[in-house]
Amino acid sequence: MGNTKPDNSRIPAVQMKNITKRFGLVTANSGVNLELYKGEILALLGENGSGKTTLMNMLCGLYFPDEGEILINGKPATIASPKDSFSYGIGMVHQHFKLIDVLSAAENIVLGLDEKLDIKKAGAKIREICDKYGFDVDPNQKIYDMSVSQKQTVEIVKVLYRGADILILDEPTAVLTPQETEKLFAVLRKMKEDNKAIIIITHKMHEVESLSDRVAVLRKGKYIGDMRTADTNAAEMTDMMVGRKVVLNIMRPEPVNPKDRILVNGLTVKSEDGITKLKNVSFTIRSGEILGIAGISGCGQKELLEAIAGLQVVESGSIEYVDDKGKREQLLGKDPKQIRDMGVGLSFVPEDRLGMGLVGNMDLTDNMMLRSYENGRGPFTDRKGPQRLAQSVVNELEVVTPGLSTPVRSLSGGNVQKILVGREIASAPKVLLTAYAVRGLDINASYTIYDLINEQKKAGVAVVYVGEDLDVLMELSDRILVLCGGEVSGILDGRTADRQEVGALMTKVGGNSDGKN
């Protein structure tokens, strides 16, 4: 265990020298140098769009560097394809899983290998790997039956199966619950002991501190520096990433004149295949207040927000909107547009970011127009307003983009998210429903988003905040609603609730929280 300090006289497992990669006008990496040693975990830090993923993609053969050199175990290497990458023992677990849903775990793992297909033997080898590192994978389970964390495990096993001893994990914890994250870290530490070299990309500072031996920082495609994790702290790392001093605290202003805004009563929702997603859920959303919704992923948060926004068929119950004069109106039975026109905005950031809310191939202006295209005169659209809005979102949220006419798809994830949240807030909603608003965002951008949400609250907007990071949720929310298996297991005061209590409610069996994943 003790060997945390890389000895400089050793040959690095991976050495990237002066790497440059351009995409059209955008320079993603410029003269980057990076070293990785055996038996260490290196955290690669950087803001969204700073070129971390691009750099790693060059190691795993998806991109080829325009300039520079890569040395593996001290020898120059040419990695022109993922196959080359495997042959050097490099394996990458991508942010978006690359698995085939209808195949089993074992089939996915052997997919693309040249060896003779023998699922039984593969299954045995998979079990052996699992036992060694403490994974929990059933080789015969189909991918579509798996939870996000199980899928990720399959990805990691896949890489190990191919004999990788250099592992790259791109934001592996973004989609995991705290418990799953702990499990993953335990496995990673075991791999480190096994003398594997590991690079992990993450935005969560406490993970960097608890897991990594060394950190390397990229900023705007350039290599800023590296240091031992033990010698630094979250504030210093953040400053390096951002390039200036950043203050890391979340405000929680007092609620502004809270009044009931949306009354949810006895809401029950079933999925298309008849599984109960929400069961008899009742609560109140108040203006000028942030209601945090906590829960293990997939326990009904998505369905709850979609039901309020009119995107989800509701089995029974009622959702009433209360306007400023106290008049109540039923939201059920209205279509998404009518609900939005009443001022209920949903800013939902799905796992793939571009799946909902934004159109990847459209430019910034046209994406702004999604909300307002009907305001144009006669049958024609008006692009002036959306263009101004796009410009102001770019300026205020510091979106990194070559211009307003760039397709959103070619921006980095965090910038895409800023555009989405910026647009939703700009429509001056009465109710703002946000889900995973900071998913995948770097720390600086995350705090920008928290500030924006707080500003909305101060302006009297009723905010619903669904988030993954429990600590943030507890710092930001005035009240916390805890969901467990589709049922409300508690509503707490955000100022007095403690982590233990919320965690317990998240897993408390209010009915049947287990049994399905």
Next chain:
Amino acid sequence: MAKTKSEPLFHIAKRADMTLKKAILIRVVAIVAALILCAIITMITTGLNPLSVYGSMANGAFGTVRKSWITAQDTSILLLIALALTPAFKMKFWNIGGEGQVLVGALATSAVMLKLAPYLPHPALVAVMLVAAILAGGIWGVLPAICKAKWNTNETLFTLMMNYIATQLTAFYIIVWEYPKGAGKVGIINADTELGWLPRIGNFIGGKYVLTIFIAVLTTVAMFAYLYYSKQGYEICVVGESENTARYVGINVGKVIIRTMFISGAICGLTGFILVAGVHQTITTSLVGGQGFTAVMVSWLAKFNPLIMIFASLLIVFLKKGAGEVASSCGLNESFSEILTGIIIFFIIGCEFFIRYKIVFNKKSAKGGNGNV
């Protein structure tokens, strides 16, 4: 275990936004290269002077004033069908039923022309023919759209099958309406009265063709404005890119699919109307002659931009006319000229690659590369 591999000779990199001038230059180079290759093939296989082959191609399309007008008319027809398909394509609804939609439009036109001619004055007859054609084409387009919207059926198969129904329906009515009896064809409709025929405009040689060309130009401009500046055009784009997003912003996806396919079918129907009332004055099962499929290519070649479609359809028509001319005047059969057409189109499509990407040769002095770090 890891063996050192030599660096690949070149790799492919995405280009920065290139200037319009450079993009056009690349296309011109591609066409010139295609012509040179065609010339070499012509010389090797036939021994003919390639210049004379090209000469007769140009001659086929623009040899006389009348030929030029006919080329313009045929371009207009192909352009109209391509324009009709484009909104559906932008919605990622693969309407390959243009052929059938045009044909039912033509069928409806013929029916009205034959059956109502005795009862209606000429202008009213033309108006009814037009409405009937648009409705018929529209219905042919809407049927697959409804099934797609309601049950998510596969529109490619559906629209394709609708082509065969249209052809068989036409074959059936041709026998019902055949004139003279036993001829197996309809013959020129209202040959004596010219009722329901689209009028010539002006007394010059192109008078017969002007109206068709005018309608095509009008439709092009309208379609351009519709796709790029209208709310409905915007909705089409959103639905095409992501149905989830469309749903999320409150667009009624089913409605947009059905509406767009009605427009698509209706413009096809309009083209059928022109083919019968303005061009042929008769109906046959091969009236559309595969243009419903050629139009798919035109629309894609132009990247769904109506203005560029003008050039794309002109190119295709030119090549086709030229091919016919080469076949007759040089004594070659038509397959040869189609080989040439194929080569040219291959180059035109292939050069898009070079507009989007560039090839970077790796100039590195092999392994020793420690000179500049």
